[in-house]
Amino acid sequence: MNEALPPSLHSNRMEEGGRLTEDVPSAYAFPATFIIGSKRTSAPLVNSAQLKGHLALLHAFARLRQRVDGFDGYVKQAIPLMPDDLERRWAWFVGLAVERFSSWCLNLEFYDIYEKPIEDVLPPIDVMMVWHAYMLNPGWYVEDCDRLPILAHLKVVGKVFAQSLPRLSRILISEPSDIRVRNWDWRTRRLFDPLEDAIRQVAKTIYCPTCRCPLQAPLMTSEGQGYLQQYFGIRCPQLSCKDQPTITKDVLGARKLAEDLVRNDGTISTYLAGTLQTPLLELDIDLATLVKDKFLAASKFARPRKSTEEQWIVSILRKTHYRLDKIKEAMTRRFDRRIVPRIMSAYVSDHPFSVELVGAVLRQGSFVKKMHDLLWTRPDFFQSREDEVALQHAVARYHAFLDLMSSSPVSFFVPTLDIDLAWHTHQLMAYNYNEDCRTYVERFVDHDDKVEENQLSLSFDITCRAWQNRFGVRYAHCGCPLPGETIGQKLLRLISSYTQSPSYLVPPDRPDLLAATHPSDHNAVFAMHQQKSGERAQAARRRKFEKRRKQEEQLIKEGKLDPRVAERTRAHEQAFLVPVPIYFMYGPVMVGCAAGTGSFVDSSGGVGGGSSCAVGVGGCGASGAVCGSSAGGSGSGGCGGSGGGGGCG
Structure with missing residues (x-):
């Protein structure tokens, strides 16, 4: 495996007190290529400019949610049946957005695609939000675009959109052009502004x-x-x-x-x-x-x-x-x-799409909120080259994640938030993603849009151990923040302690960036058909979570734990720990995908058969908690999924 890893970046000269000398480069030595399985990429499959474009899109989604939450008395007077409860209101609004997305898809024309720049073709942001959730079900999206004639134009627009991801930041901060608004109005016979359209469409x-x-x-x-x-x-x-x-x-x-x-x-x-x-x-x-x-x-x-x-x-x-x-x-x-x-699952309504898009958007809301809360969606957050190293690190970890998946085709692996961001970005380039998976992982890697939460804990432990074994570094990171003025300096300082491991997999040590190695949980759903066992597992995880918090409080009082580390833990919601199923779906090639195959974990790890409701998540690799104190012990469990697209009335 060693020859497959780019050389580590080491800090060779450091002054006393830990200050970097001028000989140390200020920018992250980002690998030019990556090995996935038995093949080397000619270039990164995703890059930081594309991640920035995606983050700008998530920022727009977060602002849209804030606008909907803030609908005032005038809106209530104009739409008297709009729900007062914010979650139900959001479900109602997303339902309207799905109807608008359907109208847009059905009315796209050849001229829209080949005669206009993408900034004049893009739909309103609520419609883009639905399209985004659709593309994050890549197996269904690619099949639908190939199978359904009514989506033929969407398929082509999607390819143009993928090429335009690096420019999306600039497009979204500008007011929609008159051509874009007129094109939408003419094609769909709906108003561009979703609120104005909601008043009219009953x-x-x-x-x-x-x-x-x-x-x-x-x-x-x-x-x-x-x-x-x-x-x-x-x-x-x-x-x-x-x-x-x-x-x-x-x-x-x-x-x-x-x-x-x-x-x-x-x-x-x-x-x-x-x-x-x-x-x-x-x-x-x-x-x-x-x-x-x-x-x-x-x-x-x-x-x-x-x-x-x-x-x-x-x-x-x-x-x-x-x-x-x-x-x-x-x-x-x-x-x-x-x-x-x-x-x-593809036939739950009269919509042509094989994905229930209201539920898909609602499940993505958790991920959007986490990126927003981490401040990653803020337009100036990755403005400097030193700060951009965090995105390069996410890209590097994503390629390693693909390599890990290529190593074991019958296992669940759980992405962290930073990996999930890069993974989602790759999926927005739907046909690149399809081809890249088949070329490098040698099979299509679907993004499971909903996974029962009680399947997840053991799967994250397996991912941590497999990552540690394959790359020699921990998968999720915690610990005290190290000195340093910028993210880039902190990365260089942190990786200097890793002399044998691939340094591009070690994260910058800043609390809000280390938090991005928290498990990504946005697709978790509660198994209503196993309600009693699910509730018992949830209760057990809550007890362990509370026990861990009490231990942390005691360690802080004794001066054995940095309060900043504990605060980072408490800022996280409990993780559902969503796995990535790698599976063969049909007939004689169907392979089981239970969480605990253990086929790639060394004997000391002792990962056994799959348990769908294991409680607590143990250490990542050698030891330690997932997202918090060095006190180790209990991992963060999860309770209460965002669920599907239920009613709003």
């Missing part, structure tokens, strides 16, 4: 699953049955539909799935969502064909004699009582049940 056109007549579904009702609310339901007034159940999101999703089962137009659109993109093949037509043929052999999906495609669709709906669970039951009888949940 209903959504849906189509009856049986007779296909258009229906105006209110977005919000006082009874909580609007399209954006948890208990959405509407009846079709046509007499021919009197026996049809109330139209809900599930019923609309069943219609969408029945349409895809019936479709056979000789194009890639013929195949079901979730069956084309696999870790080893970008388009596995053979698998997708096999899956669909197996499903269509089910009696409930049989085509009535002399029926049209529309009649066939309605026949499937009636035989399954317009219920997704009945369709799932029929599918599971015909094919490997492991693929069915993935397919079904």
Whole structure:
């Protein structure tokens, strides 16, 4: 492994008292290339300029959330059904943004892409927020853009957007151009400002699953049955539909799935969502064909004699009582049940997208908040070259993370916040990301958008040990801040103590930057189907977390712990410790992805079989706590996920 690592950067001359001499370079010696698995990159897969563009985007998202939270009495008067509770209000607003994103996707034109600069094509920031969350589900995003003709233009705009990431900071600090606003208004027939549009847009056109007549579904009702609310339901007034159940999101999703089962137009659109993109093949037509043929052999999906495609669709709906669970039951009888949940997750509403985008945006909110709270999204935070070293360090750690994943294809690995930032940035370049994964990791690495929180603790411990074994440095860092005026100086001082390890993996020692090596938890969800065991695990983690805090307070009183270190710990929310699943999804190549494979951990580590609700996270590598005191002991657990995109009424 040693020949795969760029040489360490060492501080060769230091004055007494720890001051750097002039012979020490002020900038971080950032590697020009990285080794991932058995191959060396020709250049970094992501760079600090792209990270800055992404951070500018997150800054805009954070400001948008602040604006929505601050909606005043005038807005409440104009939108009387807008929720007062801030979390419900945000869910309502995100629901509106998803509708606006859908309108934008469906109305993009060739001229918009090839005749205009990106700053005149970009949609409003709320729509960009939804697009951003969509791209952070890279497996679904790439497959959808290839499979769905209505997303063909989005695919091309996405490539232009990826090339423009380094310029995004400048674009976002400027007022939207008149051309950009007019282009949006003309294409979507909606107002550019999301608040003004929210006042005007009060209903959504849906189509009856049986007779296909258009229906105006209110977005919000006082009874909580609007399209954006948890208990959405509407009846079709046509007499021919009197026996049809109330139209809900599930019923609309069943219609969408029945349409895809019936479709056979000789194009890639013929195949079901979730069956084309696999870790080893970008388009596995053979698998997708096999899956669909197996499903269509089910009696409930049989085509009535002399029926049209529309009649066939309605026949499937009636035989399954317009219920997704009945369709799932029929599918599971015909094919490997492991693929069915993935397919079904793409059919939860009438939107064309295979990702439930409201929930995706809400889950990303936690990550946006953490980047904002760390001040990383502040426009001037990485202005100097010395301070930019923190972003270079994140890029270096991300490449190491990819190398770690290439070493063990059947394991969960948990990114830290800094790695997750670089990883997310890479995913915003969707087709580069797809190609890079297949070239260097030798399979597609999907970003699991939601993971049950009780799966996570052991996975983070495995990641820490694997990282320590492979690179010889700790994965997450804690300890007292070292002297130094700038981030760059602190990095040089810190890495001088690492004489055998790759120094570009050692972080600058500043509390708000060390905090970025905290586990990234934004995708954690609570397992409602295992509620009792989940609550017990949460309670156990909370007890350990509180015990650790009391120990820290005692150590501070005894003068054995720097209060600044403890404060950094307390500033963190408890981590959910989200793993990255590396898995083969289908048929004979399905490989289990339990957290504790232990296949790459040395015998002293003793990582055993996978436990889905291990409590506490042990040391990173040799010993010590994840994000806090050197008192070691209990790791930070997690409780209470942000959940999916539930109702807001």
